[in-house]
Amino acid sequence: MNTSEIPAGDLAGAPLDASDAIVLSMIADLYSHLDPVPSDLVDRLEFSITLDALNAELAELQQLPEAALASRAEQASVVKTLTFTSDSLTTMVAISPDGPDRVRIDGWIAPGAEATVEVHQGQLSRQVSADTDGRFVFEDLAHGLTRFVVRPAQAAAHPPVMTPAVEI
Structure with a gap:
């Protein structure tokens, strides 16, 4: 039985397969292209956390x-x-x-x-x-x-x- 014969409600609970992995990979590629993670995001977060700690009372x-x-x-x-x-x-x-x-x-x-x-x-x-x-x-x-x-x-x-x- 192929997936086109399975009711859509039953597919939601089914385990992920190779087709799902391909679709998820394509979605990840789309987001990477349209809205990439800024290259300096980690540095900005670390700076923000450090700055917050400097303003904190210990x-x-x-x-x-x-x-x-x-x-x-x-x-x-x-x-x-x-x-x-x-x-x-x-x-x-x-x-x-x-x-x-x-x-x-x-x-x-x-x-x-x-x-x-x-x-x-x-x-x-x-x-x-x-x-x-x-x-x-x-x-x-x-x-x-x-x-x-x-x-x-x-x-x-x-x-x-x-x-x-x-x-x-």
Whole structure:
């Protein structure tokens, strides 16, 4: 049976074949010809990201006093909360399991205010909105090196705040 005999609705769920690859290649060639990616796009993006980072306020991981680090337990426990401080705000995140290899991040910004909060893990970038009390949540995150960026709603009054990268 050739594809002309298969109802169109059934083709949508069918696996891609050589004909599909040819059509997709032709579409890619068309876009490359009509609207090519600017040759300096990567350089402009890197410059923009660097410029954004220069305008950001850097938060630092708050350290506990030595007495609080002492442990009498047989096994070491995993850190479940982290606090980052900067001149303009404090960000606390609580890390909890959200599946076998996933975590959930519940966070709070103080002083409480609406903001956009971004999480960066390698190439992954997600954002959520913090409510008027400064509360935000990220669900279904992978373990790994993670950085947060808080962008207050009053962007003109407060620069974004970036945390150092931490392993979650």
